[in-house]
Amino acid sequence: MTSSGLLSLAEEVGAAWAPRAAEYDRTAAFPQADMDDLRSSGLLGLLVPDRLGGMGAGFEDYVRVAVRLARSSGASALLFNMHASVTGALARVPDDLVRALGAPQSFLATRDEVLERAVAGAMYGVAISEIGAGPRLSALQTYYRKEDGKYRIRGRKSTCSGAGHLDAYLVAARDAAVPEEGSPRISYFLVPNADIGDVEQRWDPLGMRGTASNGFTIDACVDEAALLGVEGIALLLAHAMPEWLVASYAAVYVGVAQAAIAAAAAYVGAALVREPANEGPAREVGLGSSPWVRQRLGRADAQVEAARLAVEEAGRQVDANPGDAETSRAVYRAKLLAGDTAFEVAASLAEACGLGALMRGSDLERILRDARSGAVMPPSSDIAANVLGAAVLGTDPGVGLGARPW
Ligand SMILES: Cc1cc2nc3c(=O)[nH]c(=O)nc-3n(C[C@H](O)[C@H](O)[C@H](O)COP(=O)(O)OP(=O)(O)OC[C@H]3O[C@@H](n4cnc5c(N)ncnc54)[C@H](O)[C@@H]3O)c2cc1C
Incomplete structure (x- = not known):
């Protein structure tokens, strides 16, 4: 499908999502109807190659689709992002690299099967984060060991979007056979829904609530x-x-930032303020006539457009030069800019609009809460900035006073 065809599809799905966003935010429930729309649109196969019946899109197209979806519901777009990071990584890590690393031929057949299932409507999630480790792979405490030709995986995952509602999860776990003091061996497994244990029902966060x-x-x-x-x-x-762990979120937060501008513009366009009467009677004027409000909208417009361009550029580089050091830098820049911009813009526009836009149930109030998660999601803005700063200095970001990025 062409890029404009993909965008029209995203536009259609986004239009169906928008009216449900407030209710999923209120209940913090899994957005089943939104995911059903995604499934029937075929977008679960967005990153699956044509030869397997998918849409064969690259990372830049993913970015455009995710930005559009996130404008309607950041939370549902985040679920899509998790699925895309699994299918995208499987589809786009080069076969030669996988073979050079020693993967058996059977892996390529399994991979194709997993991708074909996505085209048929299977949805995948990601289960990396743990209490105490966050997303740092090297600190994980979920272990695996080989037992009778199978892998036994034991542990506890703290946060997994869509847990209990999806078909399978990419679970990161540590090889129990490697001594604690050695370099950890961390592997990925695709674990079917039936094989995960009790799903906690404690998800009640500030924002991105409709991700369960x-x-x-x-x-x-x-x-x-x-x-x-x-x-x-x-x-x-x-x-x-790092693109599949880092940059897919960035697109979502650009969409959230665009939604903040749209919500603020709608509020400002309808709000009236009373101009103080210096001479003659007081009169009501539109809030949009205030240069103080307009300059905040203008700054937001410039910031969000800059973040969008940085994220699209990262997508372009991922497609053209995957694995390149410059591509990695573009990916970290994209995540840092998108995460920080979403919250800065939403907070500034909330200030411009005032309390009326911050009452429960208002779009901007929900978007502001959703935007707060951008800088926290891995790698956090602090960690992304540390990686970039180390690259500027030509040093290793894992050495020194900071935590290892992964
Ligand atoms: C909406 C949403 C959806 C999510 N969905 C998923 C998902 O589907 N799958 C998934 O795996 N995860 C998911 N996550 C979890 C997300 O990845 C975590 O928020 C992330 O792992 C960070 O963990 P944490 O917030 O517990 O922070 P922590 O990692 O506990 O960090 C808290 C603070 O301590 C600092 N810190 C922690 N350890 C160190 C150290 N060793 N040295 C120095 N400083 C340190 C950090 O920099 C940070 O400032 C989701 C999160 C959100 C908000």
Whole structure:
């Protein structure tokens, strides 16, 4: 499908999502109707190659689609982002690299099967984060060991968007056979929904509520085919090709920032203020006639457009030069700019509009809360900035006073 065809599809799905966003935010429930729309649109196969029946899109197209979807519902777009990061990574990590790393030929067949299932409507999630470790792969405490030709995975994941509602989850776990003091071997497994344990029902956060990002326990024996690629691939990919852990979120927060501008413009366009009577009677004027309000909208417009261009540029570089050091920098810049911009813009516009736009149920109030999560999601803005700062200095971001990025 052409880029403009994909955007029209995203426009259609987004239009269906928009009226439901407030209610999913209120209940913090899994947005089943939104995900059904996604499924029937075919967008679950967006990043799956044509040869497997998918739409064959690259990262730049993903960025455009995700930005559009997030304008209607940041939370539902975040669920789509998790699915896209699994299917995108599987589809686009080069076969040669996978073979060079020692993955068996059977992995390529399994990978194709997983991608074909996405085209048929299967939806995937990501379960990396743990209490105490956050998203830092090297600090994970979910372990796996080989038992009778299978992998036994045991541990607890703190946050997984869509937990209990999806078909399978990319679970990151640490090889129990490697001594604690050695370099950790972290691997990815695709674990079916039936194999995850009790899903907690504690998700009640400030924003991005309609993602149902509950934690779960896991104590499962999965087939060898559940191993994605080779053992130890997780840290390697995080350092060499961070786009699938980093940049897919960035697109979502650009869409959230655009939604903040749209919500503020709608509010300002309808709001009246009384001009103080210096001479003659007081009169009501539109809030939009205030240069103080307009300059905030203008700054927001420039900031969000800059973030959008940075995220699209990162997408272009991921498509053209995956694994390149400059591509990684573009990816970290995109995440940092998008996460920070979304909240800065939403907060500034909330100030411009005033309390009327911050009452429960107002679009801007929800978007402001959603935008707060951007800088927190991995890698946090602080960590992304540390990686970029180290690159400026030509040093290793994992060395020194800061935490390792992964
Ligand atoms: C809406 C939403 C959806 C999410 N969905 C998913 C999902 O689907 N899958 C998933 O895996 N995760 C998901 N997450 C979790 C997200 O990845 C976590 O928020 C992230 O892992 C960070 O963890 P944390 O917020 O607990 O912060 P922490 O990692 O606990 O960090 C808190 C603070 O401590 C600092 N800190 C922590 N450790 C160190 C250290 N060793 N040295 C120095 N400083 C340190 C951090 O920099 C930060 O400032 C989601 C989060 C949100 C908000």
